[in-house]
Amino acid sequence: MAYQEDIALMAHLMRRAGFGATRDELEARVAKGYEATVEELLHPEAQPAVDAYTLLRYQPASLLPGGQPPMGNVHWLYYLVNTQRPLQEKMALFWHHVFATGNSKVDNYDQLLEQIELFREKGLDNYRDLLLDVAKNPTMLFWLDNNQNHGTAVNENWGRELLELFSLGAGNYTEVDVREASRAFTGWTFETKIPRLPYGRFPWKFQYRPEDHDDTEKTFLGHRGRFNGEDIIDIIVQQPACGKFICRHLYNFFVADEPQVPAWPIEPPRDQKAMDMLVGAFRDSKFDMRSVLRVLFNSDAFKEARFKHVKSPAEVVVGTLRFVGGYEIPKPGYGELSMNTAYMGQDLLNPPSVEGWHTGKEWINSGSLMARINFMAEKVGNTSSPGVRGIINRLKTRGALNPEQLVDGCLDLLGPVEVGNETKQQLLSQANEWGQTSWDNGNAQVADQHVGQMLQLIVATREYQFA
Amino acid sequence: MPLTTVARGRVYDWSHAIGRGAATGTGFNYPQTMCLDKNGNVYTANRGNENNFGMRVNHVKVGGPGEEELLAEFFQYGEGDGKSIWPFGVAVCAQRDRVYCSDEWNNTISVFDTSGKFIFKFGSTGSGDGELQRPAGLAVESNGNLIVADSGNNRLQVFSPEGKFLGKCGHAGKGPGEFNQPWGITVDKDGHIFVADWKNHRIQKLSADGKCLMCLGSYGAIQEPEGAYGVTTFGPFVTGESEKAGYPPTDRFNHPTDVAVDSDGDIYVCDWGNHRICIFDSEGGPITTLIGDAHALSRWGQQSVDANPDMMKARRRVKSLEPQWRFCFPTAVDFDPQSDNLIVADSQRNRLQVYKKVRNYTDFQANL
DSSP, rough: OOHHHHHHHHHHHHHHHHOOHHHHHHHHHHOOHHHHHHHHHHHHGGSSOOHHHHHHHHHHGSSOOOTTTTEEEEEHHHHHHOOOOOHHHHHHHHHHHHHHOOOHHHHHHHHHHHHHHHHHHTTBBBBBHHHHHHOOOOOHHHTTTTGBBBBTOOOOHHHHHHTTTTSTTTSSOOOHHHHHHHHHHTEEEEEEOOSSSSTTTOOOOOOGGGGSSOOOOOOEEEEEEEOOHHHHHHHHHHHHHHHHHHHHHHIIIIIIIOOOOOTTTTOOOOOOHHHHHHHHHHHTSSSSSSHHHHHHHSSSSHHTTTTTSSHHHHHHHHHHHHHHHHOSSSTHHHHHHTTTHTTTTTTTTTTTTTOOOOOGGGGGOHHHHHHHHHHHHHHOTTTHHHHHHHHHHHTTTTSOOHHHHHHHHHHHTTTTOOOOHHHHHHHHHHHHHOOOOOOSSTTTTHHHHHHHHHHHHHSSSSSGBOO | OOOOEEEEEEEEEEEEEOOOOOSSSSSSEEEEEEEEETSSOOEEEEEEOOOSSSSSSEEEESTTTTEEEEEEEEOSSSSSOOBBSSSSEEEEETTTTTTEEEEEETTTEEEEEETEEEEEEEOHHHSSSEEESSSSEEEEEEESSSEEEEEEGGGEEEETTTOOOEEEEBSSSSTTBSSSSSOOOOEOOOEEEEEGGGGGGGGEEEEESOEEEEEEEEOOOOOOOOOOEETTOOOOOOOOOOOTOOOOOOTTTTTTTTTOTTTTOOEEEEEETEEEEEOOOOOEEEEEEEEOOOOOHHHHHHHHHOOOOHHHHHHHSSSSHHHHHSOOOOEEEETTTTTTTEEEEEEGGGGEEEEEEEEEEEOOOOOO
């Protein structure tokens, strides 16, 4: 039982810090140890990078995809499905949710992918440095109109979202602070890029125009000086509210579902003790995300939070594809495949607003639930896929299975998944109809079908929607 | 960047660009391979995208500056005869006036006449003799037989003009005569076969019967210099310091995709991941590299700009157009011995860049 508990805990870690893992991988990681696995996840550079050249050989249009879907989504999906650095990619997804920037306005998937690359490369490093990079990121500058923020005509869009959604949260600054922060970022813009016609996309480059910067004195969060943008960021990260805001995002993303961001000023955190621990790590490490995540993944609060998080569409799609296997090399139809997160309510690279997506229970509605169940059921019902074959091969070694053994075996190897008694009885009632499942005496095809159909039933359960 | 490159007795002069990004008609859409016809014009196999736009083979006149012309297009996206899912290779048989095109999803070779009329197709999926797995580059031997870079099976296969299997060479590996996902191939005037051994980062020269005679190059990737302008995350990189800063030595390749041999025996390697053409003498001695010099727009490119005033406005505000000059993942190179044109398929820019190998070049007075 102790070993089974280790498997369950490792499965939990890999669902949250990655996109799930096969039983073979879980067993290898358990042999390595929990804390060692956490360290490996926190140091992605030790694992090989995704082979982007193979993507570009098969799908050259995914490098500079312009403004039309789905080639940008194809590009990121290939990384998500193939990465051997799951936490690196998960952090890119995390920052994409926090620093939400969308193609609906930017109309440049290539530039959004460049932003994702920034999150991929620096997402586990220092938050202060990342925030500064984001402030200089042309895609963000365009998204929040800072190219329209002039010394003589201030545009507050970036300054406001910087405080409200990227660092402190509503209620922790005044309208004057918004104005003063915005003034400090005047002159932060980008060079005119080579336009898309006739030879395709070229990148934006950050540009600081001192002649367009308001260099006069400002008062910001109680500090006075001739602040520039970097000074504003240095003041922001020292605010206690900053650690609380970022760590609540981390808790919501990695540990357990919180209310939506606009409710945070009025709704206390779900686990204040855990929050205090994370905020302390954020402060003590001087904003080092790797340090905070080390504390998070090794904490009891995390280990005890199994199935307290509704899977996001990205977790559903990527987790399923990685589990069933066979999507390592792009193939025709990858574009449609890459849009499935959008059909479930999470259009990657195109969030609904700068606030990102509403998470937790809000991922589920009658339409999105059908989309996610249909997607998962189609994939796990394919008994020839490598991942499902892996489950079948393990079950086969157990000999003939009675209905309860079939249900328990599938629940175990698909997670382990924990289901309530009512769900278990429903699964059993179907298995009872089939009777014994055996691969002997020419029954292999029927037995395979039983497994595939049982997996389809499990992914359709309420419990399976949680991670 | 100099428009005339002089190195070890050779002179290459940038001539013109052809094409623009277009899913159909006058332009290209991610050309994967290219082949000259007997008139010095080219067929290119365009990959397209996941919206199922752009897949096709097009036949384009090369000519001089501003003379580009669309002659034909065929092998568009679709199921059935004459259609393709993932077009990749193209080769011309001048004797029979045929064009061979590979589809690396259906694992077939389709045969057309030079106007693009479908004749027949052959090939099926597998690893047995005559079966194909992701057929990539194609080349026609002087006897009319077709060589296929059977990339997924890491070998070359030879077929008769009727599609009958005749022979094969190579298998997966790193040694001489072994391959790792070969891409483009060419046959020189003496019948030697040159293969871009893509994932082994080298070129192999084979005898007509498939024995390895020379391996050229090893792995080396472009690096981003400090403060450079990255045209893409993977380069090329443009710096004010030196136009070739960041590029590795000439004989270091990053996923080479194609090779051509000129009438003097000089070898041209399409160094895809390093965004350049590497030039060698017939013994494999490095001569120079070309990194793209498209300082003038193609005719169709100019038409796009002229028809879109906002594009013109933006171009007038750009600090430097130099990033636009450079190759960006070039996939194919051909040399036309009749015109001395060196033609490069500049894949991510959906254009061709044409250089002239200049004979009898007279140097200018150095104290001008």
